[in-house]
Amino acid sequence: KAGVTQTPRYLIKTRGQQVTLSCSPISGHRSVSWYQQTPGQGLQFLFEYFSETQRNKGNFPGRFSGRQFSNSRSEMNVSTLELGDSALYLCASSWAGTLTDTQYFGPGTRLTVL
């Protein structure tokens, strides 16, 4: 079974631009979560989508948004990029998001904001 895939793997943008990252979950998985990882803050939860609905959201500004499609693929968007948005963005998928449901992570998208 193929794992979680994320595209693109690397991205360079300039301040003020916007960016869209894509995540394809493991086949059959309906929950997709997004995380941001920076050296200073570590791994932080952004939001989770289940059946095309945002089910949970972390403590990030409204510039960070996402969506999920009917095939469970998900995108996240960051508008008006700031230098501090440079990070590794990870997505994770699981079947339904229950307590014993294991999340599997993709390789991440490395975003650099200049």
Added chain:
Amino acid sequence: DAKTTQPPSMDCAEGRAANLPCNHSTISGNEYVYWYRQIHSQGPQYIIHGLKNNETNEMASLIITEDRKSSTLILPHATLRDTAVYYCIVRTPLEAAGNKLTFGGGTRVLVKP
């Protein structure tokens, strides 16, 4: 949220068992302990999880104390490829509804030849 405490780093000799401790003294009865690891710049990799019984899979063993206030992840025969940051995570029911994992600082494990 139940918090976890892990040593920031530890070294291990190749071929020997690596024992990674985690303290979760405020864990509730219905919260699970999960372990993930992250090899440099890759996505976190699921290792194992448990509630109160000891668990073993092809990667590792998880030993949870009877009072559930701490646990130990055991890598039975550490290899150089096990060098990574290991995260101990407690999953709470409320978080499970939103499928959120709360990562701490983890333990940076260096396996030496």
